[in-house]
Amino acid sequence: MEAEQFETLKATLWDFMKSEIYPNEILFFQQVHKIRELGPSHWRQPPIIVQLREKAKARGLWNLFLPVDSAKLAGRSGGGLTNLQYADCCEIMGTSNHAEFAAEACNCSSPDTGNMEVLARFGTDEQKKMWLEPLLDAKIRSAYAMTEPEVASSDATNIRTSITRDGDHYVINGRKHWITGAGNLDCKIMILMGRTGGKEAPTYTQQSQILVPMQTPGITLVRPMETFGDDDCPKGHMEILFEDVRVPVTNILWGEGRGFEIAQLRLGPGRIHHCMRMIGQAERALSLMCRRSMSRRAFGQQLSEMGSIIQQIAETRAEIDQARLLVREAADRMDHLGNRDHYTRKLLSLVKAVVPGMAQKVIDRAMQIHGGVGGSQDSFLPFAFVGARNLRWADGPDEVHWRTAGKLELSYQTKSSPLYEIGLYEHDKSVPFRAKL
Known part of the structure; x- marks a missing residue:
């Protein structure tokens, strides 16, 4: 999508969040609570999701996740966005009080997004007609x-x-x-x-x-x-x-026998989508942290005047931005090289290991600054904290992603790094290192 067109789309999405998503967050949880009381045999999307889907469609905020190539294979128009552009949209949607509330409204939630891409790329015409088309129209779930x-x-x-x-x-x-x-x-x-x-x-x-x-x-x-x-x-x-x-x-x-290839192609985008939304959750936590610190006084001064609080806010800003840059680099490389390139695979593993941990840490800080209310039913923070913690297991635990990234880094160092052979000047141990300087 062209830059000017994309900026218009983002403005539309922000307006949708402010006019339709944020005002209905409490209603969403109230309706979910009523469905929960009926028991698992009655679980389905609450009425507010169904209503918001029609509004999202009317505003062109539908199937934003679907890349151009997958959209062509599906015989549909998708968001027409690059992975890098979708990162911005996914983060915006992730600022809702439930990480996937807005994503559900725009038909951009898991696990449907990954499944739709699998069907678009690997499904037969018959499979697409039977399952992909109703998924793209949100008539069914998967x-x-x-x-x-x-x-x-x-x-x-x-x-x-x-x-x-x-x-x-x-x-x-x-x-x-x-x-x-x-x-x-x-x-x-x-x-x-x-x-x-x-x-x-x-x-x-x-x-x-x-x-x-x-x-x-x-x-x-x-x-x-x-x-x-x-x-x-x-x-x-x-x-x-x-x-x-x-x-x-x-x-x-x-x-037969293509399961691992499909899994790798599916889980790459799916994992990064989760992390894009989680950055949105961290951003909302930071805003709440700042708002709370500006509105509360203790020991004769505003919280925002306390050195430790100011430092926490600054550290949080740095940590979110560092994680975002990692996500954006991974998304950009996926656009240009796919997700099979070794460096892109390493970035995807680092993103999955870094972002949920970052979000959990940021949300925990926000909860601490809010005091008891930060862990209560009056705040979205406990839900966000649990979501971030769960994401450290979902689609593979942290340790697996660190392991993958570490192995790929070792491979790069031994095969490609221009610095690896330099070592510690082992060719001339008779001269102390400082003397070499």
Whole structure:
């Protein structure tokens, strides 16, 4: 999208946030609370989301996440934005009191965004017509089934759910958990990752991804998983049992053994979208921190006059901006090189490791400055804190991303860095280092 056109879009999005999202934040939580009281069998999007979706569509704030290339493959017009441009929009949407409230209204929320890109890139024409088109119109929701309770799923080679060929069908058996969105009544399709290849097959060709309609016999929603006592109604993160679930062979995505390739292409953008929104959450926390410090007095002076508070505000500004720059560099490289380039992969891992931790730290500071109210139901901060903490597990724990980034850095240093061979002047140890200077 051209720069001038993009600035107009951002202005429209900001106006939508101020006129439609922020004024309805409390109503959103009230409606969610009523849905929660009915129990998981009644979970679906609250009425305010349905209303706001129509307004977002009318204002051209629809499917902003969909890149130009995916939009062409989907046969639709998407946001027409680069990853770098979407970073700005995603951050703005992330300033709502629930990280995905505005994103839901604009059909830009997880896990649907990642699933729509998978279908656009790897789905057949029939699969696109059946599942992608209603997802793009927000007529249905979707889920992505990868994580399992029996194994350390941060290493996806451990996944054990079996996908076995039986004539014209695949038969699926296994158990998944933390399956986001599966508890919603509007969730009609899930993309499941499981094992089609035996141990004799190369490690990264043993897994495949397949489309599984939610109404298929043999699927049992065991329970919604809770984090810090929150079930994340009405989206939910379900534990699911698959017992002899039969789906047509035509439901396989991109062919057997392509599961890891799909996962890498899907999780790269998905992870960075989460982090873009989390920067928006941190920005809102900083604004609340500043507002609170300017309005409260203690020990004869405003909080904003206390040296420690001023320093915390400055440190917070620096930490948010550092994280944003990391996100923007990763997004820009994705635009120009895709997400398979080694340096881009390293940046994506660093973004996922850095941003949630930064947001958690910033939100914690804001809670501290607010005192008891900062941890109460009168503030959005506890929800934001839990969201940031959960994101340090979602799409892989911090340690996995640090490990990936570290291995890629070691590879770069040993193969490409112009400084690596310099070492500590080991060629002439007889002369002290200072003398060399």
